[in-house]
Amino acid sequence: MDMLGMYPTFYVPGIGTAWVMGIIGVIHVVASHTSVGASFLFALLETRAWREKKPELLVFIKQYGMFLLVFSYIIGSITGPGIWYAITVASPRGVGGLIHNFVWVWASEWVYFTVEVIGVYALVYLLGKIDPKTHLKLTWSFALASWATMLLIVGILSFMMWPGNDRWYRTGSTSDAFFNVNFFAQLGTRTGAMFVMAALVGLLVASRLKDAALRRSVVRFLAPIGLLGGLFAVLMFLYYLRTLPSNAIVMLNTHLLPVYAKAMVAVFTVATLWLLFAWWRPQQVYTSLALAMFAFIAVFGVWPEERMRESMRKPYVAGQYIYGNQVIARDVPGKGIASEVDTIAAHGLLKLNPFVPAHLREVTDANELEAGKLLTKMACANCHSLEPGGPLRNLPAKLHYATDEDMIAAFLRGPLKYGTQPYMPRIDLPDDEVRAIAHYLAAVDRTRTANPPGGQQPLAAIQPVSMRK
Secondary structure, three states: OOOOOOOOOOOOOOOOHHHHHHHHHHHHHHHHHHHHHHHHHHHHHHHHHHHHOOOOHHHHHHHHHHHHHHHOOOHHHHHHHHHHHHHHHHOHHHHHHHHHHHHHHHHHHHHHHHHHHHHHHHHHHOOOOOOHHHHHHHHHHHHHHHHHHHHHHHHHHHHHHOOOOOHHHHHOOHHHHHOOOOHHHHHHHHHHHHHHHHHHHHHHHHOOOOOHHHHHHHHHHHHHHHHHHHHHHHHHHHHHHOOOOHHHHHHHHHHHHHHHHHHHHHHHHHHHHHHHHHHHOHHHOOHHHHHHHHHHHHHHHHHHHHHHHHHHOOOEEEOOOEEOOOOEOOOEHHHOEOOOHHHHHHHOHHHHOOOOOHHHOOOOOOOHHHHHHHHHHHHHOOOOOOOOOOOOOOHHHHOOOOOOHHHHHHHHHHHHHHOOOOOOOOOOOOHHHHHHHHHHHHHHHHHHHHOOOOOOOOHHHOOOOOOOO
16 A cells, blocks of 8 residues: 655644644735835836936835835745745745746746845945936836736735636646636735835825924825825725635635634724825824834734735645645546545545654554544644644634534544535544544643643643544
8 A cells, every 4th residue: 555645744733734824824914025025116216207307206216225225135035934934844835836836936936036125135235326227127127126026926826726717727827827717816916005004104204304394295205105006905805805716715715704703893994094194194103103004004904914815724734635635635637636525535644644653653542642632633633723722723622622522423424425515624533543532632631621721731641532432
């Protein structure tokens, strides 16, 4: 019997795996979107300075550029590789699938990113040292290279949601994967959002300008761009919702909008009022207020948006053919990929995963608890935290802290086995593995019941109670 091409399971106790990626990703999105939006603000402002002979605008561009070097290109350059490390250990087969589809797209993105990084340094340090027309060309090259990096990454991110039709599964073509039904909607949403973020950071930088006339001119230039960008982002987001697959719509309506809808409306309202106020009273754009507004919108705006986008893909991690737990969910003839669900149903995860320790290949009375814990991590930990109270859809709470092993096993043999939950992967396992998972989850809940939060004993202290007759 051949092993499946699976990898070791990475799990962060307490918070769960996906929160590590989410925290790093949100920081990166704030930094990267600010950078891309700012590149166009620089180009537009410098064009205005050149045409209207207003060299004082270059003072703001240089100050904003210095801020960008620290905020976006240091923080962004740290969190970018951080995302790669996090997703590689948390979802190696998902990353592998994306690389096999988009290796040349990613290579092109790195070329544009190199141009972008060189461009921002050249823009800042050559300002006033070369002739204005040459510098303006450099600034526009920086802006276009920055947006190109976003465009290429969005093609990959939108494929992660779904290809949108069956063509890619048959052909395996990169273009069919890249230009999917979700691509233009997501690109438009992110393009509008980048102008909002850049305008908010621009107000923060402008608040430090000592020249009152220059501050007024810059703020009144930035605020309308932020407002139009926000309006465009909202319109494209409404279009984006119409490009989602059915499992994403179910997840959105049942789990996400009830939690985040009011917050998203509040963030849009606050951002709009702040930009209107800045345009109306540019001299009252104080640094402390601008910083507070930027922090509020960055945290309460970007986090829900990224959390929703990631959650709506479930149960898949890429292309609706790789589950979040790394199992290949369907055949992809264009790539020579075969579904693994039925193979796992016949033989079990413990026998097919090459990294399972030898003493856990067979479930016995002695190892049932340990085997159940390992199986739960392999099957569930990419989307759930396993500890009671964990922030990432913790399993004990999802099971209502059930301690009845038969009831938990019935759920595994019913909705999960037959895939009737649209946002959950189909997990079809042999009976001994089902019982081991149920035994472990019931033990976790028994621990919580016996030891309320604050006095919980370690799970290892629980005496195994076998379900086996």
